[in-house]
Amino acid sequence: MWRREQLLDAALRVFADKGVDGATVKDVAQAAEVTPGLLYRYFDSKEAMVETLLAERGFLPRLRELRSQARDSRPAVVVLTELLAEFDRLLADNAELMAVFFSAAQARAPLATLAAEGRRLIGDFLIERVAAGELRPHDTATAARTLFAAVAVNRRLGTPIDVAALVGLLFPEEG
Amino acid sequence: MWRREQLLDAALRVFADKGVDGATVKDVAQAAEVTPGLLYRYFDSKEAMVETLLAERGFLPRLRELRSQARDSRPAVVVLTELLAEFDRLLADNAELMAVFFSAAQARAPLATLAAEGRRLIGDFLIERVAAGELRPHDTATAARTLFAAVAVNRRLGTPIDVAALVGLLFPEEG
Amino acid sequence: MWRREQLLDAALRVFADKGVDGATVKDVAQAAEVTPGLLYRYFDSKEAMVETLLAERGFLPRLRELRSQARDSRPAVVVLTELLAEFDRLLADNAELMAVFFSAAQARAPLATLAAEGRRLIGDFLIERVAAGELRPHDTATAARTLFAAVAVNRRLGTPIDVAALVGLLFPEEG
Amino acid sequence: MWRREQLLDAALRVFADKGVDGATVKDVAQAAEVTPGLLYRYFDSKEAMVETLLAERGFLPRLRELRSQARDSRPAVVVLTELLAEFDRLLADNAELMAVFFSAAQARAPLATLAAEGRRLIGDFLIERVAAGELRPHDTATAARTLFAAVAVNRRLGTPIDVAALVGLLFPEEG
DNA sequence: GATGAATGAGATTTCATTCAT
């Protein structure tokens, strides 16, 4: 059943390019080099294609996995830098899905969930390391959303940020 | 010719809500409490409405005006905080237009321009104040995009950031 | 708003001719000499057209009105003959709607209701006149469905029955 | 070649349930627990399935056989009652085929033929028995279509009539 | 200016039928 994946690939590509509303089923079919009718053997509707993409190609699970990585015992700034770099790579790998997130009106919720999860991942890490005396006491909540935002926005804009420089900015003394 | 503005208001509201592609001309007309035909007396096409919104309701000029404000002679962190607060207010005031930016495929460019302008505004300010010895030497480019991103993303997500805390995070000693 | 009626007329004609499922929206549009899209200004869907026909063109109310006519004080066989003739005329006038009834799977219920109402109309009349000693005692329920069926089937088959002969068959002595 | 019959069984069931136009080839295939493609090894088209049903499952022959039964020498009302009961059973046994008759536009003709045949069967019987002095002289044509209609309509509506009562209604003195 | 009926083009979806396996 690799045909299904092939269709999802095409849909992801086309939706990211033209937006979910802007892309037609015919567009997707042409990108997959099949006839439009075939899409309906695999998906109930265009809408269902979007939902399937979000469900099966979503990377929230992979974002959650990063939490274990945060347990790393190396110095805080090293681990934080790696964490952000991983997150940045995740976004880079899923640039098209992010584009779909942004184009699909009904995908606002997934975006918010993603952001909340990311903030928590980083925030929890900072709290731990402050408690351990490794990082200076600071507003960890604001720091978390700042770091998250800096990586996410710049990746989205196609102008990825230098993660090491970013960490150095907030925690200069530790570098 | 206030009828024109009324139509633009309705279009902005509706496009922000349903996305440009998702909204129909009829939707806009109903929101403006007129009939669809009337829209074509003021605009050539639905597409032209979007362009007009971007052109006439864009806030790039107001963002540029902030540059003069950056000349303020008060302490750097005070001015920076005010600058970011202004920028945040600008985004809050134009939340609907931002939503249109994100939904309209052809509005990707304005977004990039906006970001570049914002980064430059903040970056130039930081360079000046570092040169003046008011702020510690640091990677001003990374700082600029970080500050910009932190404000923009959180406003967009509906979870606005505490601007003073943000500045305090990057420049703790100066607070 | 006579356009609406014109479209219903066309729909009735076409649905009766080709069956609801067999007829296309395009068929109806062509019969009405408009474009298919226009139908959707007046009706939500093809399905809604059928429902509207059943609701607005149904003749159940007129069938019910016949009940007052049954109060007529003239001899039973005279009144019964007139009643059946009226009913037969009703069916003749609504031959197309009947055809739709038969073709639309979901219209089975209206048909059953129509039949029940008709049986009751005739049955009640017979009971009264038997009670009045005007008609010989007999199985009025069976008589009612027989009379109803004889008229309905033959009208439907395009071979209308002679109503007077029909009444004469069941009540020869009274003639 | 019982597979063919199995497919016809499924088709009959599905066509009766959803109407010929409303049922899809896939519906029939699923009901027969085979794949759609297989149907085309046994029938040229969906249309051909309907025609085959009408041709091979039609009960006109069995209706004609009743004619010999009409030769029965027992009293007229007894034989007539049996005749109608047989006819009623025939309809009951072929309820699904009748449903197809009613749903398929092109099956209107078979219905008319069936009705004509039924009327003639009963009509001829009545003529004979009137000639034999067994039944009172009456309009046998009207009687035939009345008896036929009463049985057919009520069977079709799912409210079968009491055949003995029906005969008693038309020929009370003979009972 | 303003209406809203009407159109035409195209989008989504369905489905009878074919065909390689």
Place this chain on the structure above:
DNA sequence: GATGAATGAAATCTCATTCAT
């Protein structure tokens, strides 16, 4: 014989746009 993926044609429906009033 049997499968079921794939197609092509058509059906339902949507909607930006026009135009007579």
